[in-house]
Amino acid sequence: DAGVTQSPTHLIKTRGQQVTLRCSPKSGHDTVSWYQQALGQGPQFIFQYYEEEERQRGNFPDRFSGHQFPNYSSELNVNALLLGDSALYLCASSLYGTSANTQYFGPGTRLTVL
């Protein structure tokens, strides 16, 4: 049973560029959440997708956008990159419904903005 997968593993961009990160959820899951983990900090919630719609959003600017596809996979897009966007980006999948459902995380994409 494949777990959550993310691509690419590492990415280096320069300020002002745009980036797309990808996530495939765990088999049987229908919900994808994205988190940003800066160095030395806990993950911060960016947004959650279910049924191809953004269901909830954290305190992140509109430069951060996403998409969910019919097969439940998801993309995170970040425009006009800033140095402060350098972080580990984590994707988590789960079943929609009760908040008791566990979120399972992928290995992350390490984004470096120069």
Next chain:
Amino acid sequence: AQSVAQPEDQVNVAEGNPLTVKCTYSVSGNPYLFWYVQYPNRGLQFLLKYITGDNLVKGSYGFEAEFNKSQTSFHLKKPSALVSDSALYFCAVRPTFGSARQLTFGSGTQLTVLP
């Protein structure tokens, strides 16, 4: 809004000794509580969760956690630490009611088990 505090940035324990990683939370109403572990350059791995019922929750790799509603705490414990338990541990909370569906994490505790 919910929040999590992990008061210790670093915990050191000798192999074979019991370990405790502390977590306190703040949430409106009742909480769902989670512990995750992160190894270097890896994602988060789920250890255990508290939903309801027995205050002592058992999870993966011999870890357990005790929910204490009056102290709003959810400390992670293990009777006998292994060197391989050395990693970064995160506590997270989510309210049982309301629209907040995201996990709110603490800042993490680095556990080092000394041989």
